[in-house]
Amino acid sequence: MELELKSVLEYGVTETTQVLNQGFSDYVVPIHIGLEQLFSMLRFDSIDVSSSRVVIRDGDAVGAALIARRGWSSRLAGMAILPGARGLGVGRWLMKQLVDEARERGDRRMELEVIEQNGPAVSLYQQAGFVILRRLVSYILEEPAGEAHPIDEIDLRVMGRLVNAYGLSDLPWQISGETVTQFGPPYQAYCHEDSYVAISSPESPQVTLRSMLLMPEAQKKNQGGKLLQGLFARFPNKTWRVPAIFPEEFGGLFERVGFEKEELSQVQMVIGLK
Ligand SMILES: CC(C)(COP(=O)(O)OP(=O)(O)OC[C@H]1O[C@@H](n2cnc3c(N)ncnc32)[C@H](O)[C@@H]1OP(=O)(O)O)[C@@H](O)C(=O)NCCC(=O)NCCS
Structure with missing residues (x-):
């Protein structure tokens, strides 16, 4: 399995929303990211398209992650792997790249929020080194x-x-x-x-x-x-x-x-x- 990363700018903004929507198609709560919603996330949440990533496996997109940035902090604002590509280590590989890239660009802290009942995602993030700061209700x-x-x-x-x-x-x-x-x-x-x-x-x-x-x-x-x-x-x-x-x-x-x-x-x- 050969994995590589593309920036959202390289892969295309509309195309990335399609990957995310397929990745969230069976999500705990319904999520559909249209262009309008993406642009309001860029504005309100400081998502940086040039730091956000699409994962390519053997030539095809299999997942994507949106990264927001402010000062020394970054935030994983959304991440999904396509249903057919899960359980193979793609999420783990992507998280490692995202954390390494944040460290390399000089960030001192990375954060995220995840639905408490989303066991696979919570354990993926724990495995990547994230710790729980507090509950959000x-x-x-x-x-x-x-x-x-x-x-x-x-x-x-x-x-x-x-x-x-x-x-x-x-x-x-x-x-x-x-x-x-x-x-x-x-x-x-x-x-x-x-x-x-x-x-x-x-x-x-x-x-x-x-x-x-x-x-x-x-x-x-x-x-x-x-x-x-x-x-x-x-x-x-x-x-x-x-x-x-x-x-x-x-x-x-x-x-x-x-x-x-x-x-x-x-x-x-x-x-x-x-
Ligand atoms: C959560 C998600 C990103 C994991 O991606 P993945 O590529 O399937 O994960 P990996 O195969 O790399 O597994 C890495 C780790 O994640 C956790 N994990 C993944 N699938 C799991 C499952 N079904 N049950 C429990 N833990 C799981 C484990 O800690 C696993 O490590 P391990 O194999 O050593 O136990 C993927 O399931 C997904 O996209 N889900 C839908 C969207 C979503 O929930 N996004 C995150 C919230 S923003």
């Missing part, structure tokens, strides 16, 4: 009435800067300050005193929380709960979702305002490369 809340606490809309870019300055330095990539800074309307950001939340369009029947920041004082005064209650009151009759990119540590806050835990959970994994 998901929640849902249907049509809460909320409470009329005062909330103000702020620029997502301002919230992004605050998350960068005051949020945890190892926050999951997709709720980090850098990601929030890339968001714009129809996404919105709101604050109540020293608590901040970014949300998807509140015009839609389903609204997704995209990031949150609570300053230490805010946590003591239940400002986060008031912020969410104020949001629910301002946008009534919505289904609110917390995707499985939020640390388990935030769960108490969500549960206090009535969110119910959903089954889907992920783990955030990391490897030091220095």
Whole structure:
């Protein structure tokens, strides 16, 4: 079996999405990456097409991996091997190349999130040297009435800067300050005193929380709960979702305002490369 790597630029962007979609065709949750979705991932998540890779086996593509980069950190943003090529060591080989390439270009840390129940992927990443940093959990809340606490809309870019300055330095990539800074309307950001939340369009029947920041004082005064209650009151009759990119540590806050835990959970994994 002869394996080689091509960059996504070399192999073709549309062609790579086809490989990924075939690789995810039997995935735990439905995933289909169209060009529009890929381009929004490039923008929000800093995916670098020239560091992302397609694996070629005896001339044919058998898998692909998207790599995102920010400073000394990189993130495996998605990886799949075609069903017919699995169990032969291709995934292990690809992971080794991705980690070696990250180290060679000077990255000091690589991270990823993986669905906790996806046993093959979790053990592949553990075998490659990644360790679990924390669990990421998901929640849902249907049509809460909320409470009329005062909330103000702020620029997502301002919230992004605050998350960068005051949020945890190892926050999951997709709720980090850098990601929030890339968001714009129809996404919105709101604050109540020293608590901040970014949300998807509140015009839609389903609204997704995209990031949150609570300053230490805010946590003591239940400002986060008031912020969410104020949001629910301002946008009534919505289904609110917390995707499985939020640390388990935030769960108490969500549960206090009535969110119910959903089954889907992920783990955030990391490897030091220095
Ligand atoms: C997860 C995935 C990438 C593994 O790729 P692969 O080429 O089949 O993996 P390999 O043959 O190189 O196996 C490497 C290691 O992965 C793990 N692994 C792979 N298949 C496994 C299985 N069916 N059960 C348990 N562990 C498995 C093992 O740790 C294995 O090492 P071992 O053979 O020494 O036990 C592949 O199954 C896949 O693409 N799945 C669908 C998409 C997906 O889940 N992507 C990852 C989430 S983003």
